[in-house]
Amino acid sequence: MRRALLSIGALCLLAFLVAFFLGRSAWKEWLLRGLERRASRSLGLEVRAEDLSVGLRQGLLVKGLRAKTDRAGPVGEREILAVEEIRALPRWRSLVKGCVILDSVQIASPVLRIGQDDRGNWVFPGLASFGRQGENSSGKPFPVWIRQLALEKGRVTLEGLEEPLVDHLKVHLQNFSTASPERGTLEVSAEIFSQGKIILQGWIEAGARPMRCAGRFSSTGVSLGPWKGWFALHGIPVENARVGWDLALEGDSEEGVSARGQIVAGDVESRHLLGPVREALVKVDVFYSFKESSLRASSLEIEADDVLRARFAGMFPDLKKGALFEGTLRVDRIDLSRIRPPAEIRLAGFVSADSLAIKREKSEGMPTAEGVARIQAGRAVCRDFTLAGAELEIGFLRQGGISLKTLRPASFIGTRDGPLVRPVWFRLAADAVFEEKGFRLQGRLGLGGSEVRLGRQSGLSWKGAELRIRGNLDRNRAEARLDGAIEGLRYGDLMSPLVSTGLVLERSDGKLALRQVRIEGKGFSLSAGAVTLEESEKKDKAVAKLEKLAGAYSAADFEVKGSEGEIAWALRPGPVDLAWNFSCREGRAEGVPFAGLATSGRVQSSGFQGSLSVHGADSGTIRMRAKGKGPDKPFPIQIEIQIDDWDLKNATGPLLAKVGLEMDLSGRVHRGRFDGSVTGPDEITGRLVLDVTGLSAARRETGRFFFKDLALKGEAAFQGADASANLTADCGAVHARVTGTVKSFGRPGRAISGHLSVAPVELAALRETFWDLTPDGMLYMGLEGRVSAEIGFASGDGVFGGEGAVAVEEVRLQGEYGQFAVGPVNGRIPVSFSSRPVDTSSEPVPDFTRSAYESLLEGFEFLRPADSGFQTITIGGIAVGFPLLENIELSLRSQKGCVRIDRIVGEVFGGRIYGQARVRADPAPRFELGLLARGVRLSSLCDAIRPIQGYLSGCVDGTLRINGPAGAGLKGLSGRAEFWSYGEGCEKTRISRQLLEKIAGRSMPMLFRDRPYDRGVLTVLVNKGFMVFQELEISNKNLIGMTDLSVRVAPQNNRIAVDHVMSSLAAAAERARNAQTSP
Structure with a gap:
């Protein structure tokens, strides 16, 4: 049985081969014509091929492929596509299974010819079913696989051009399948007019439903010359123009395709522009719908040098019906100086629009717009006048109207021979809206003063004019108004200060x-x-x-x-x-x-x-x-006042200026509230709460602060005609509290009493807080210790005053350069002040002179003040470069607007000082000081200052009385001082040899030795900060009464500043201190 079947198969195959070779030419002809018919029906074109060969190994070979059409082709020709050779290697077994699998497809030297229609427009042929699957004999689609497709040496020509539009076209397609969602790759490259290049890289899923694709389409240096005829119709010469693009494409065969990227063009000219555009950049984000033939532009942005910057977003609903669109246009800049205006007019300025809604519903109609456009720095120059400084706002109304408005006055400047004699500024605001029922019109024109020449010797001038027109006309209602005013109108000798007209028509009932x-x-x-x-x-x-x-x-x-x-x-x-x-x-x-x-x-x-x-x-x-309540009996009146976050800077400035205070006050009332009621004309019941932060006051001229960043918190309670309050204040390191009461605050005879308490604060922190108020001499002075205050105050009968004390604890002061040092200071300083003038002449400081020395000394040594009413201050020491005073004790009391120091006691160079002082504040701060010196040892003084060590010895008594303005420093001092010397105990009156040599020189050194003296007197006058030595003598008489030593200073011929003396002493002491510490 098996042998029989093999025999039958062999006979059938032999019969097929004989029939194939005998009828090969007829079979090829039949197959070629079938392919031509199928391709023509699929593409909608007449397709013919010269030869077709088929081999099991070499595949399918088509030569001389031609595509013809009557609808689109070069004039006199029907052929639009010619392909030299197409070779395909299929898998023959796939044909038995009802599909086509092509391992490779090679297309050699294709040429696409594009012709023109009767109007001169290029016509691209439409493909009937490009991209669909093939069909078998039963009409069912069969799948197609292409593993690899290569197109080489392709060309695209345009009718009327000598060189091809596209040359050296290469297309490579891999893994193209219409039956599976396998993604194929596509690469396309070509030359445009033998100059620029285009590249397309992407992928395609032909088997997907719908078919999907995406890629990147880019180019460089493409010339627009071939399209110069089409661009010339729009007044754009493109002989030198170049264009390039870089677009990302994505889409499918049913919905459409999107494109995102940018297009760059260079050296573009236009008959509407002055000069070429060196570079124009267009950014696109669009989507084209195959179903609706619409184009949706998410964003179209164009930037052309500094001439144009604009953006469009909208929709082109149906491109088949024409250029219909609807969208929003934003114009950032249009440079009017680059626009080519009509003859004899020159423009300048810039046009912009934030958002213009533009729409074109009919292809034969004009587009409509809605929005506002602005012209800035506008300028127009023509033969008779110049429009300068135009800032215009142009409004496009939805109803079809238009409005015009000047944002600021512009000006007309006439020429020398024109009718306008002087430049005139103008303002314009007008709009007109047209509706089916009627129309609305309104406008306003303002003119500045000018003059118009009406003849050789006559003219019309005015100082200003305002003209207004407004109207509204419809079927049921009419309203119109026309009015205006012209000031200073003059024509020849006729003048009217004001001319005004007005007409108002309104139709309304009961109004x-x-x-x-x-x-x-x-x-x-x-x-x-x-x-x-x-x-x-x-x-x-x-x-x-x-x-x-x-x-x-x-x-x-x-x-x-x-x-x-x-x-x-x-x-x-x-x-x-x-x-x-x-x-x-x-x-x-x-x-x-x-x-x-x-x-x-x-x-x-x-x-x-x-x-x-x-x-x-x-x-x-x-x-x-x-x-x-009612107007007849309004009381009680309930009142509620709330202040939140109120800035005091602008609120207090004008009020302070009105009362003559040249200061700036700033701060913020964080919260203020009053809840209460007015129970009578001068009676209030309620509660007030206040919270102020950042309160600062500064001199307006200098900007120096009285205080800065002060915080206040307080409460007040009102009960009838009386009130009580407490307030806390924090300013830097200073913390204070004020409490008080007010009696009959709304009536005559108002009385106020209160108490101020300042918590202990470090002096350095106090200076930092009130830096601008600190005297310049104390800004960098050494400060230590703490200070606090307790002061009571009262006001009544037009008088305000207070008393209290300032407590100091371990206070030390040191000069910036060490020129002095004071401290530690401990005790309480009384404070007294009053707005009522007081007589401060009573109990003045005694006359500290030599004649009153003994009586004053006896009073200080044997009498002490009573304890009641006195405050005691102790000072550890005072140094001016060297220790000057030690163990100082002051007894103070407050008396009639001044502070008296009834007793001053201290130690100085082995002796003691006693004194009194007084400080008064009215009418101006001033002090008086009187001192006695008892038993001061000159040897101790000279030993303290090393450069004069051993110069003098002896005891000194003396008096000092000095006065001056408080706070003026040493330059304001005036007074008198007297000192005299004597010997006591071991302290003999002697003058050293070194001092004598300093005075007389060293010409006769054998005559100098330590010498005794029996008279030493020093009298100094102080006047406005200068010291004058009225008498200075050191002399001695021997046993026979002859004067053998005499050192004198010529009276009135010497003068030295007090501050210079103090600084010299400090410098000498510093040198001495350095000499002692040096090895």
Whole structure:
């Protein structure tokens, strides 16, 4: 059986091979014509091939493939596609299974020819079913696989061009399948006009439903020359233009394809522009829909040098119907200086538009727009005049109208021979809206002063003009107004200060309207945009409405702007009923600006209530509410006041200027609230809470602060005519508290009493807190120790005064350069002040002179002040480069507006000092000081200053009386000092040889030795900070009465500054100290 079957198969195969070779030519012809018919029906073109060969190994070979059409082709020709050779290597077994698998496809030298229609436009042939699956004999689709496809040396030509549009076209396709979602890759490259290059790289999923694809399409240096004819129709020469693009493409066969990227063009010219555009950049983000033939542009941005920057977003709904579109256009810049205007006109300026809604619904109609465009720095120059400084706003209205408005005045400048003699500025605002029922028109033109030449010797001039027109006309209502004013109109000898016209027509029942109300007078003005008066619906009330109310009153520095309000009152006789509601956008009162004001309320016979809210110019609000009984008996009146986050800087400046305080006050009322009631004309019951932060006060001229960043917190309680309060203040390191009471605060004879307490604070921190108030000499002085204060104050009968004490603890002062040192200081300093003038001449400082020396000394040594009323201050020492005073004790008391130091006791160079002083504050701060010196040892003084060590010895007594203005330093001192010497005990009166040599020189050294002296006198006058030695003598008489030693200073011929003496002593002491510490 098996052998029989093999025999039958062999005979059948032999018969097939014989029949194949005998009918090969007829079979090839039949197969070739079948392929031509199928390709023509699939592509919608007439397809012909010259030869077809089929081999089991070499595959399918088609030569001389031609595609022809009557719809699109070069003039006189029907052939649009020619392919030299197509070679395909199929898998023959796949044909038996109903599918086509091609391992490779090679297309050699294809040429695509594109022709023109009767209008000169290029026509691209449409493909009937490109990208669909094939069909078998039963009409069912069969899948197609192409593993690799290569197209080489392709060309695309355009009719009328010598060189091809596309040359060296290469296409590589791999893994193309219509039966599976396998993703194939596609690479395309070509040359455009033998200059630029295009590249397409991507992928395609032919088996997906729908078919999907994506890729990147880019080019460089493509010339636009072949399309110069089409561009010439739009006035754009492109002989030198180049274009390139880089687009990301993605889509499918059913929905459409999207493109994102940018297109760059260079050296583009236009008949509408002055000069070429060196570079134009177009950024695209679009989607083309195959179903609707629409193009949706998410973003189309164009930037051409500095000439144009714009962006469009919108939709082209149906490209088959024409260039219909709808979207939003934004124009960032159009440079008018690059626009080519009509002859004899030169333009400049810039056009911009934030958002223009543009739309074109009919191909034969004009586009419509809605939005606002602006022209900035506009300028137009023509033969007779120049328009300069134009800032225009052009509005496109949805209803089909247009508006024009100047954002700031522009000016016309006439030429020398023109009719306009002087430049004139103008303002323009106008718009017209056309509707089916009628039209609306309104406009306003303002002109500055100018003159127009009407003849050789006559002219028309004016100082200013305002012209307005407004109209509204429809079927049921008519309203129109035309008014204007011209100031200073002159023609020849005729002059009128003001010419105004006006016509108002309104048709309305039960309504009276006054518009553009303005009242002016000396020192005041009042204006309102509209005042309308009408009856309520029930006819029981009249309602007056105020719009855009503005007013000013110079005497009170009062002004309001942008006010709106409404007042309603009863028309029928009977009880009072008045209500109001008023708001103001901005204004000022007593020079204090505010950013908003609102008030409302109602007054009736049974009672009233009202509210007021004020918004600060910078921040913060003040709210007030009041409620009371009828006008005859209003008390009690409930009051609520709330202040939140109010900035004091703008609020207090004008008020301080009015009272003559040249200072700036800033800060913020974080919270302030009063809740209470007014129970009578001068009686209040309630509670006040206040919280202020960042309070600073500075001199307006210098900017130096009195205090800075002060924080206040306090409460006050009101009970009838009396009140009590407490307040805490924190400023840097200073913490203070004030408590007090007020009696009869709203009545004559008001009395105030209180107490101020300052917590202990370090002196260095105190100086840092009040740095600007610190005298210059103390800014960098060494400070240690603490200070505190307790002061009571009172006010009544027009007098304000206080008493208390300032406590100091371990206070030490040291000069910036070590020129002096004081401390430690401990004790309490009395404080006394009063606004009532007091006689401070009583109990002056005694006359500290030599004649009163003994009596004064006896009083200081044997008498001590009583303990009551005195405060004691101890000072450890005072040094001026060397230790000067030690163990100082001061006894102080307050007396009649001044502070007296009744006793000063201290140690100085083995002796003691005693004294008294007085400091008074009225009428100007001034001090007086008197001192006695007892037993001061000159040897100790000279030993303390090493450069003069051993120069003198002896005891010194003396007196000092000095006075001057407090705080003026050493330069303001005046007074007198007397000192005399004597020997006592071991302290002999001697002058050293070294001092004598210093005085007389060393010409005769054998004559000098330590010498005794029996007279030493020093008398010094101090006048305005200078010392004059009235007498200075050191002399000695021997046993026979002859003077053998005499050292004198010529009186009145010597003068030295006190501060110089002090600095010299400090320097000498410093040198001595350095010499002692040196090895």
